[in-house]
Amino acid sequence: xxxxxxxxxxxxxxxxxxxxxxxxxxxxxxxxxxxxxxxxxxxxxxxxxxxxxxxxxxxxxxxxxxxxxxxxxxxxxxxxxxxxxxxxxxxxxxxxxxx
Numbered sequence: 001x002x003x004x005x006x007x008x009x010x011x012x013x014x015x016x017x018x019x020x021x022x023x024x025x026x027x028x029x030x031x032x033x034x035x036x037x038x039x040x041x042x043x044x045x046x047x048x049x050x051x052x053x054x055x056x057x058x059x060x061x062x063x064x065x066x067x068x069x070x071x072x073x074x075x076x077x078x079x080x081x082x083x084x085x086x087x088x089x090x091x092x093x094x095x096x097x098x099x
Contacts, residue, residue: 001048001049002048002049002080003047003048003052004077004079004085005078006074007025007059007075008041008074009042009059009073010071010072011070012068012070012071013068013069020066024059024063025043025059025063028058029043029045032047032051032054034051034052035086056073056075
């Protein structure tokens with residue numbers, strides 16, 4: 001099953017700046033070959049359900065390995081069975097309506 005996820009991983013106990021931990025998650029997503037788009041408060045990811053959630057697990061493992069003793073993560077998940085839809089399809093649909 002294909003899924004689009006909005007992921008926000010927040011390491012705790014590491015101070016105010018968390019950019020290096022976010023960058024590590026981005027590396028995980030690249031290594032997994034998943035389509036993803038970083039945004040100001042998280043990352044959108046699309047792909048096979050199992051692949052996406054395996055990558056999220058690896059994000060947690062790698063952020064802990066960097067020294068974060070605790071992580072809180074917010075995940076929004078969307079699936080469709082009526083047709084295929086990519087992240088870009090969703091963006092394009094909104095842009096078309098703005099014109």
